[in-house]
Amino acid sequence: MMAGGGLKKYLPPVFAAGFLALYLGPAMAAPGDEENGEAIYAKRCLQCHGEDGDGLGPAAERLNPPPRDFTFGLYKFKSTPFDEDLPNDGDLLRMVRDGMPGTAMPGWSGLLNEQDMWDVIAYIKTFAELEGEPETQVDYGAQVATSAESIAAGKTLFHADDRCSECHGAEGKGDAIKKLKNDNGDRTWPRNLTKPWTFRASNDPKDVFNRITAGIPTTQMPSFADPKSKKKLSIEERWHVANYVTSLAKTEKVVRPANTVIQAARLEGEIPSSPEDPAWDAAPPSTFFMVPQIVGETRFFTAANDTLSVRALYNGDKIGLHLEWDDRTKSIPGDPKALSIADEDLTEDAVAVQFPVTLPAGMEKPYFLMGDAAKPVNLWRWSGGTTEEAESVAMIDAMGIAEQQMRDAGGLTAKSSYKAGTWRVVMTRPLITGAADQDLQFEEGRFIPIAFFAWDGSNGEAGSHHAMTTWYWLLLKPSASARPIIAAIAVTLLLGAILIWWGRSARTRAP
Amino acid sequence: MRIPKLLQAVLVLAGVYFGFIVVFDVILEAVIPSSLLVMYMFFVTAGVFMVFTYDEEGTRELVAPIKALVEDPSKRVWRNIVFVIVPLAAGAGTYVQMQPSFEAPLELRTIHPAPPTTAKIYGKRVNLLKLENPFRKLEKEDPEQFRELVEEGAAVYIQNCQYCHGDKLDGNGPYAAGLNPTPLNFQDVGTIAQLQESYLFWRIATGGPGLPKEAAPWISSMPVWQNFLKEDEIWKTILFLYDYTGHSPRTWGNE
Numbered sequence: 001m002m003a004g005g006g007l008k009k010y011l012p013p014v015f016a017a018g019f020l021a022l023y024l025g026p027a028m029a030a031p032g033d034e035e036n037g038e039a040i041y042a043k044r045c046l047q048c049h050g051e052d053g054d055g056l057g058p059a060a061e062r063l064n065p066p067p068r069d070f071t072f073g074l075y076k077f078k079s080t081p082f083d084e085d086l087p088n089d090g091d092l093l094r095m096v097r098d099g100m101p102g103t104a105m106p107g108w109s110g111l112l113n114e115q116d117m118w119d120v121i122a123y124i125k126t127f128a129e130l131e132g133e134p135e136t137q138v139d140y141g142a143q144v145a146t147s148a149e150s151i152a153a154g155k156t157l158f159h160a161d162d163r164c165s166e167c168h169g170a171e172g173k174g175d176a177i178k179k180l181k182n183d184n185g186d187r188t189w190p191r192n193l194t195k196p197w198t199f200r201a202s203n204d205p206k207d208v209f210n211r212i213t214a215g216i217p218t219t220q221m222p223s224f225a226d227p228k229s230k231k232k233l234s235i236e237e238r239w240h241v242a243n244y245v246t247s248l249a250k251t252e253k254v255v256r257p258a259n260t261v262i263q264a265a266r267l268e269g270e271i272p273s274s275p276e277d278p279a280w281d282a283a284p285p286s287t288f289f290m291v292p293q294i295v296g297e298t299r300f301f302t303a304a305n306d307t308l309s310v311r312a313l314y315n316g317d318k319i320g321l322h323l324e325w326d327d328r329t330k331s332i333p334g335d336p337k338a339l340s341i342a343d344e345d346l347t348e349d350a351v352a353v354q355f356p357v358t359l360p361a362g363m364e365k366p367y368f369l370m371g372d373a374a375k376p377v378n379l380w381r382w383s384g385g386t387t388e389e390a391e392s393v394a395m396i397d398a399m400g401i402a403e404q405q406m407r408d409a410g411g412l413t414a415k416s417s418y419k420a421g422t423w424r425v426v427m428t429r430p431l432i433t434g435a436a437d438q439d440l441q442f443e444e445g446r447f448i449p450i451a452f453f454a455w456d457g458s459n460g461e462a463g464s465h466h467a468m469t470t471w472y473w474l475l476l477k478p479s480a481s482a483r484p485i486i487a488a489i490a491v492t493l494l495l496g497a498i499l500i501w502w503g504r505s506a507r508t509r510a511p
Numbered sequence: 512m513r514i515p516k517l518l519q520a521v522l523v524l525a526g527v528y529f530g531f532i533v534v535f536d537v538i539l540e541a542v543i544p545s546s547l548l549v550m551y552m553f554f555v556t557a558g559v560f561m562v563f564t565y566d567e568e569g570t571r572e573l574v575a576p577i578k579a580l581v582e583d584p585s586k587r588v589w590r591n592i593v594f595v596i597v598p599l600a601a602g603a604g605t606y607v608q609m610q611p612s613f614e615a616p617l618e619l620r621t622i623h624p625a626p627p628t629t630a631k632i633y634g635k636r637v638n639l640l641k642l643e644n645p646f647r648k649l650e651k652e653d654p655e656q657f658r659e660l661v662e663e664g665a666a667v668y669i670q671n672c673q674y675c676h677g678d679k680l681d682g683n684g685p686y687a688a689g690l691n692p693t694p695l696n697f698q699d700v701g702t703i704a705q706l707q708e709s710y711l712f713w714r715i716a717t718g719g720p721g722l723p724k725e726a727a728p729w730i731s732s733m734p735v736w737q738n739f740l741k742e743d744e745i746w747k748t749i750l751f752l753y754d755y756t757g758h759s760p761r762t763w764g765n766e
Binding site for chain 1: 578584590597603606609615616618666681691719720728729
């Protein structure tokens, strides 16, 4: 742990140096030793990027996004202008050093020193027979600091002529229905701009400006500095758009690892049945990472959903859960528009909430992936419906991923809405069903294990192919009680009385 | 000037208290659990009290300021202030203590539970005490073939394990943040370097569900790899884990 602390102290200067290299000038590359680079490449990089640097290592098929093919010398994130295909060495260093958040590419600064990284870069460049570097830099002009005016100007430019909203959608969630491909023919998705923490190369306005200016090579993200573009923007306009884009962050969808408890507040009235009801805003959201299901047969490595936000409310009779997640596609089997955008077999979008059937007395819970024979779980599963059938909700008893039994939903209800790339689903159920052998009976003040599953139908997700969370907690927060304040007053008065008595008797005894 | 005994005692206690905080929370970056801190401080307080009241004179000197505060007519103002503040502070403390806690329940689990002596793996009952990596001997006997096996293990690892344990074997793969418990960091000297290869084989082959109860098998997302991988693939992956991290497996021989 000492080492960890030391490392953290050491990192900022490294980052600072890196940013200096990026922004002050491209020509800070140290000469790399290709031979040492080759040895490091064989040990650290080859498994994904392949022996020939073509991105066809053993893991290629299961990685989403796929590893970079180095043989073209083209990279998504570069600080050279749009008319220069190749990146500067500093851009390559940054990708190797800091990695690509949200992908399998880690930052290597902890394992490799800077010279090692330069050596690897020298070797990687040989795959495309690159020599030297362009040594040109996008023109940042004078950075426009973010302000309400700049953001408003950026918003106008973002939407004018459908400039950015054409792909990124009306609210920036990347949900505009378009089938995008990269130069390799692989499917790509426009970035969800409301989750800037998923950006591969940081959401610093300067980086966003860089992407708008240079485009993202090998993808359909164009340069808006290209004078030939009908949608081109001046430097100042690009800063406005960058400021607007960075303002889109929906921070309530940031995962806070310490937040593992969904706190359900007690309501006096009815549980709002509409997912769009503003009453839901009163409940604090808890957002959890979702990961692809790669534990049970059959495994699935490329799930589309990455996070899920949950709110909960309850009253004297019912519990209500509000689930919200961004999904670029509303997958309705039978719908021509949905079919045209889907990659594979179009299935229904779906989400499920998992509870143990019996509240555990100790810490022992059912197996997190749909329970086990000794400890079954309930799955409340909502499906989005098809052109033939309306949305539906099912109650499933599960004793493992392969042991699922659907039964009558009982008092379980679900209602959804899909707006601008976001699904919202409200599920309600009576707190007590009277069938404790098969249904969880909710209790106030108890920590109730809860987990989630989600299927993106346009990504062909069905059955065991889905995204999931591990166990978290749901707590029906008891209404405030008067006991703490009564106890506090009692302690104060009692202690006060004792002190006064002590003081008096001591002084009486004293001469 | 000599520091009064009561102040000495208070300073010692405060020093120890902040010492704990500085050492654990700041230097070691491992926040000390408050229940543990309370326990430590209880013993420290008891110890300090015993030292300071070792003889009668010391005891008298220690309680003198308190006695004076209570009895001395000239300290009336101070007395009144203390007699109001102390009960109020105790009341506030009670109030905070009694507030219901919405913190997640603490779940303690053993990360490296003691292995059983035998386990059923690939349909056979194997003795984990005697089990050895069939490829380990090649490290000396046929280094070239050994390298090949390590590379095959690397391919298995990258296709199956890196999602959670990471490209760098540091437990920080792209799915790691979504898992609780978090995937093990093999670079850490406290993990595979402390374990025998048979232990790794058992952990990999039987996965989370193969853990004993004290290790909370119901929350571990480690798959049951005997369902997905062949026996020799697991052994090769184990070769790769040690090779990449530069650790050596623990053996019976050098104990």
